[in-house]
Amino acid sequence: MILNYSEILERMLDAGRLQNSSQLARVLGITPQALSNYKKRADIPTSLLFKFAAIYDVSIDWLISGEGNAFKCLEETTPYEVERGRVMDLAGLEPEEIIYVGKLLKILRSADKHLALAVKTSIDAFLSAAEQDGY
Numbered sequence: 001m002i003l004n005y006s007e008i009l010e011r012m013l014d015a016g017r018l019q020n021s022s023q024l025a026r027v028l029g030i031t032p033q034a035l036s037n038y039k040k041r042a043d044i045p046t047s048l049l050f051k052f053a054a055i056y057d058v059s060i061d062w063l064i065s066g067e068g069n070a071f072k073c074l075e076e077t078t079p080y081e082v083e084r085g086r087v088m089d090l091a092g093l094e095p096e097e098i099i100y101v102g103k104l105l106k107i108l109r110s111a112d113k114h115l116a117l118a119v120k121t122s123i124d125a126f127l128s129a130a131e132q133d134g135y
Contacts, residue, residue, distance in 0.1 A: 005042045008049070008063060009035075015058045015070055028052060050118040060121050061128065 009024065018024050025035040028048050038044045053060050062070045108116050 054114045054117045
């Protein structure tokens with residue numbers, strides 16, 4: 001998938017109801033010149049996409065592709081009973097898997113809610129892509 005960074009920046013402006021790139025840069029905590037350089041190089045750091053998504057509660061999938069619902073609050077949630085059926089029993093995990101589950105829980109339970117949200121969003125995006133590929 002080839003990313004069109006100009007379109008991503010336009011979606012960010014629209015979702016944030018921002019009037020210009022300077023306002024977007026301010027929201028992202030970078031200078032307008034840095035944002036301009038990212039646009040020219042067609043290379044926006046992933047951390048800025050996650051930061052924007054966390055601030056405005058925007059779907060990363062929509063931000064990147066323009067498809068689906070822009071705002072997470074509009075997305076359909078999975079009922080607890082359906083999700084509960086997907087949960088694995090920890091007793092069946094390999095030691096290395098248990099270590100990574102522990103690391104994941106450490107991040108999800110950390111005080112840095114933006115980091116936790118970024119990890120959750122990434123996992124959801126990876127699972128969505130894997131399910132589309134027949135995983």
